[in-house]
Amino acid sequence: MHGSISGAEFKKQLRGGTTKLGLFLNSHSPTVAEQLAHSGYDWLLVDTQHGPMGHESLSAMLAGVANGGATSIVRVAGYTDRGEIGANERGQRSVTLTYMSGARPGIYRFVGGRLASMERVAEPPQPKKPQKSTNTAKKTAPRQ
Numbered sequence: 001m002h003g004s005i006s007g008a009e010f011k012k013q014l015r016g017g018t019t020k021l022g023l024f025l026n027s028h029s030p031t032v033a034e035q036l037a038h039s040g041y042d043w044l045l046v047d048t049q050h051g052p053m054g055h056e057s058l059s060a061m062l063a064g065v066a067n068g069g070a071t072s073i074v075r076v077a078g079y080t081d082r083g084e085i086g087a088n089e090r091g092q093r094s095v096t097l098t099y100m101s102g103a104r105p106g107i108y109r110f111v112g113g114r115l116a117s118m119e120r121v122a123e124p125p126q127p128k129k130p131q132k133s134t135n136t137a138k139k140t141a142p143r144q
Contacts, residue, residue: 006087006093023041023045038068039068055115055118063113088111094111107121
């Protein structure tokens, strides 16, 4: 097992030519994610775009990857309206994803590979459906 490194250090090593070995995970199992992280992989990409995991299992999977010492990467499902990646005051990686529409609109904050908070947002208003016209004019009999 190797020590966990920051995202910035990981990128620096890649730019420096260091080979990194990893896998794409399509399973929704936190146990599988942690076992693979303990197997010596440098990175594990959790593929929420093509995998069956929800936000709860994603959080557990990221925790498992972090416990195993690998760097976690997430391919998000669908389009995010906004994504922010950074570090908090302790130097832990933080990711904020904002979804304004879809099945679960909200703001999802991950810190150190774990879901830290989730705020629901109101979905944008749906476009109004056209209403049937109510023709109140009286019909006249045709002229003969």
